[in-house]
Amino acid sequence: MHIKLVVTDIDGVWTDGGMYYDNTGNEFKKFNVNDGAGVLLLKKLNIPICIITGEKTEIVRRRAEKLKIEYLYQGVQNKLSKALELCQELGLTPNEIAYVGDDFNDVKLLRQAGISASPANAPAYIQQEAQWTLSKKGGEGAFREFVEKLLAHFDLLDETVKKVLDDFS
Ligand SMILES: O=C(O)[C@@]1(O)C[C@@H](O)[C@@H](O)[C@@H]([C@H](O)COP(=O)(O)O)O1
């Protein structure tokens, strides 16, 4: 397949968009273990993953570290510029990246990526900007669905799942 890098948004894709605040300055997000398996499928194919989020939290740093996500950019205002910078560093064209995002700050990148998707909970006017609309909402395993759909699109899903199953056998 021509996709060499998978780039993803966080809030509203890996989460349901919820940002839990307590009275003492703590903030919480809830992730879905299903998305971790999406990362596993891409690792099996040696396709690196890049997180680009407008937020900046220790929460996402820890999640990315746990899943050994190759590239993490937080507090990003212009996601397209950041993705293009990384493309240049890696010698890729935007057509070689797949992107999933859910809101206004994702639109420029959704338009430029070779393959793009938004989750089921994204507003209709954002979904219109992406090639695929996922059946899952953010926080419900939307990233894993995106990865599976991507691999299925290039007829790589069955063999990749089989390899991962073998690893666990
Ligand atoms: O409601 C928010 O907190 C907000 O809207 C504020 C924006 O300035 C921006 O930080 C946005 C954030 O980009 C969402 O995070 P992402 O979806 O992972 O990029 O969150």
Ligand SMILES: [Mg+2]
């Ligand atoms: Mg988002």
